[in-house]
Amino acid sequence: MITTPQLKTETWLNGSWEDYLKTLETLPDEKGKGYYYDHQYRIEMSPLGNNHASDHSLLNYIIHLYATLMGIELNGKDNCTFRKAQFREAQPDLAFYIGDNANIIPWGTTIINLDQYPAPNLVIEIANFSLADDLGKKRLLYEDLGVEEYWVVDVKEAEITAFNIQKQGSYRLNISQVLPNLELDLLRKALQKSRDTSHSQVGAWLLQQFQLS
Secondary structure: OOOOOOOOOOOEEEOOHHHHHHHHHOOOOOOEEEEEEOOEEEEEEOOOOHHHHHHHHHHHHHHHHHHHHHOOOEEEEEOOOEEEOOOEEEOOOEEEEEHHHOOOOOOOOOOEEOOOOOOOOEEEEEEOOOHHHHHOHHHHHHHHHOOOEEEEEEOOOOEEEEEEEEOOEEEEEOEOOOOOOOEHHHHHHHHHHHOOOOHHHHHHHHHHHHHHO
């Protein structure tokens, strides 16, 4: 009987672009996401459980709420693929095109070709078991892709680490630059509140905070 080698996930593997694409073809639909950078690729499998899913949903909700209240043009992408063929690829948990770029990706686009379109203004990774990688190699990947701002959400600690990216370098932020005046500490408090209460109650609390600021 012929057996199929078990796919290695949650780690970076040496391989060519072609190796990476062949690996993607073996994944069940909607059951995994991939990253390619510096002649290595990484496959992460889903689902990732309640904790990851809850923080993912909450951050998506908060950002859309803030943009709506502040009149910021924004378009969100959930687990979308961003590709610079032969060189880099990423499938972040959340990505946002903001301001003048909000509607730059045409409806009907599947994989977003970064040779044709700009990178998203904001990318967010929700880290349950991948924190070191999200803060490390993925941050380098997003620097090279030309993302303006990158957030990593630490699910276990209800923490957010945010970076402003300039000239392929990244610098810690306390206040978002792409979502003006949004304080990261407020989002940390929202994450902490979500451990004991519903997202709708967190949203009501945030509405008060946004109106006071």
